[in-house]
Amino acid sequence: MHIIEKIERENGKRQLPPLHVGDTVEVHYLIKEGDKERVQLFIGTIIAMRGRGIRASITVRRIVQGEGVERSFPLHSPRVKDVVITRRGQVRRAKLYFLRERVGKQTRLKELLGEKVRKEREFEKAMRAAVSDEGAAEGEPAPKPATVKA
Numbered sequence: 208m209h210i211i212e213k214i215e216r217e218n219g220k221r222q223l224p225p226l227h228v229g230d231t232v233e234v235h236y237l238i239k240e241g242d243k244e245r246v247q248l249f250i251g252t253i254i255a256m257r258g259r260g261i262r263a264s265i266t267v268r269r270i271v272q273g274e275g276v277e278r279s280f281p282l283h284s285p286r287v288k289d290v291v292i293t294r295r296g297q298v299r300r301a302k303l304y305f306l307r308e309r310v311g312k313q314t315r316l317k318e319l320l321g322e323k324v325r326k327e328r329e330f331e332k333a334m335r336a337a338v339s340d341e342g343a344a345e346g347e348p349a350p351k352p353a354t355v356k357a
Contacts, residue, residue, distance in 0.1 A: 215261040219283040225331050226265060226282075228253050228303060229296025229316050234267060234280050235289040246288055249278055252296065252316065254303040265290075268306060270314070275307060295319035 226232065234249045251269030254277070258264050264281045280287050296316040306314050 212260075219261040222335065223263075223282055224290055224292055225327060226253060226256065226290065226292065227295070227298075228256055228301060229298035229319075230292050231294040231296065232265075232267060233289075233291040233293060234278075234287060235291070236280065237286045237288055249280075250293070251276075251278075252303070252306070252314075254306055256301075268303075295324055 230253050231251070232253060234251075235246050236249055237244055238247050249267060249269070251267040253265050254268045255266040256263070257266075261283045262281075263283065264279055266277055266279045268275060268277045270276070280290075282290070295318060297319040298316060303316075
């Protein structure tokens with residue numbers, strides 16, 4: 208087990224934003240068209256998270272032309288360039304599969320505001336500083352911090 212954890216640490220991304228089910232996110236995904244590559248945004252709500260470590264993935268759902276579209280993204284994939292949190296959702300479930308049956312305004316979630324979000328941002332900032340200090344001590348460049356819009 209120790210060997211697997213070591214390999215995961217080497218191959219995975221150093222830092223991920225603190226994602227939660229119910230958050231509205233922008234996933235910057237690298238797609239290949241012929242011989243060209245470009246970054247495409249997939250903006251939607253996280254309805255499920257599964258796995259841990261390097262196997263962690265999220266399922267993001269959005270509505271396109273009245274039709275629900277879900278897509279699963281492995282978080283440590285080199286194709287996933289960035290995950291930007293645009294809005295925190297207040298939910299009481301681990302999986303939001305009930306949103307599949309809902310249409311229109313019923314798919315909206317309450318926004319998480321106030322003290323909880325402030326504490327989470329402070330914790331995230333402290334973790335980012337600790338990771339960047341760790342990288343600087345090893346002689347590596349500091350990782351780019353995750354952006355959070357709110």
